[in-house]
Amino acid sequence: TCALPIYWTDVNQEQIMRINLETSKIDMVVSENVKTPDGLAIDWVHHHLYWTDTGLNHIEVATLDGDKRKVLIQDDLDEPRAIALDPNNAYIYWTDWGQSPKIERCGMNGKNRQVLISDDITWPNGLTIDYVGERLYWIDAKTHQIGSSKLDGTERQLILRGHTYLG
Numbered sequence: 499t500c501a502l503p504i505y506w507t508d509v510n511q512e513q514i515m516r517i518n519l520e521t522s523k524i525d526m527v528v529s530e531n532v533k534t535p536d537g538l539a540i541d542w543v544h545h546h547l548y549w550t551d552t553g554l555n556h557i558e559v560a561t562l563d564g565d566k567r568k569v570l571i572q573d574d575l576d577e578p579r580a581i582a583l584d585p586n587n588a589y590i591y592w593t594d595w596g597q598s599p600k601i602e603r604c605g606m607n608g609k610n611r612q613v614l615i616s617d618d619i620t621w622p623n624g625l626t627i628d629y630v631g632e633r634l635y636w637i638d639a640k641t642h643q644i645g646s647s648k649l650d651g652t653e654r655q656l657i658l659r660g661h662t663y664l665g
Contacts, residue, residue: 502519503516503517503518503519503525504516504517504519505527505538505540505547506538507535507536507537507538507549508535509534509535509536511529512529512532512533512534512535512553513526513527513528513529513532513535514526514527514528514529514532514535514538514547514549514564515527526564527547527560527562527563527564528547528549528560528564528567531554531567532551532553532554532558533551533552533553533554534551534552534553534554535549535550535551536549536550536551536552536578536579536580537549537550537578537579537580537581537592537593537625538550538581539581539582539583539590540562540583541583541585541606542585543585543586544585544606545561545562546559546560546561546562546606547559547560547561547562547564548570548581548583548590549581550578550579550580550581550592551578552577552578552579552595554572555572555575555576555577555578556569556570556571556572556575556578557569557570557571557572557575557578557581557590557592557608558570559606568608570590570604570607570608571592571604571608571611575594575596576594576595576596576597576598577594577595577596578592578593578594578595579592579593579594579595579622579623580592580593580622580623580624580625580636581593581625582625582626582627582634583606583627584627584629584649585606586629587649588605588606588607589603589604589605589606589649590603590604590605590606590608591603591614591625591627591634592625593622593623593625593636594622595621595622595623598616599616599619599620599621599622600613600614600615600616600619600622601613601614601615601616601619601622601625601634601636601651602614603649603651612651613651614634614647614650614651615636615645615647615651615654619636619638619641619645620638620639620640620641621638621639621640621641622636622637622638622639623636623637623638623639624636624637627649632648632649633646633647633648633649634646634647634648634649634651635657641659642659642660643656643657643658643659643660644656644657644658645657
């Protein structure tokens with residue numbers, strides 16, 4: 499079998515890296531014009547790499563080798579953190595820890611941006627998508643809560659508060 503590479507961000511070295519698991523070769527994928535790469539997501543359908551940069555306050559996309567880079571979102575971002583992709587429906591989702599914490603989404607081309615969650619949220623950190631259930635899940639690192647909503651931000655639910663399951 500062919501092992502896919504593993505990608506990661508290194509905020510100390512200000513770069514995005516990958517390792518080929520078959521050869522153990524490490525490559526620097528993105529190292530220029532990046533300050534604090536944080537959230538990272540792979541579009542496995544179109545073979546693109548998306549990331550948030552909390553230092554430059556933008557969301558960027560590139561090919562998997564780091565070429566053909568494009569800044570998709572740079573306005574009204576304060577502390578973009580986690581990122582998740584839904585390539586089947588062509589959406590990017592991300593969290594923002596800034597002065598107005600929120601979870602947003604836009605098309606994978608950066609268009610049609612909309613705020614999904616902006617109330618009762620402080621430090622939205624982890625973010626993932628349940629593709630079968632068509633739900634978005636996030637963790638709030640400040641309030642120690644796990645929340646969920648439909649992919650359009652409706653039908654919000656609080657799943658866990660502290661260590662108490664609320665299901």
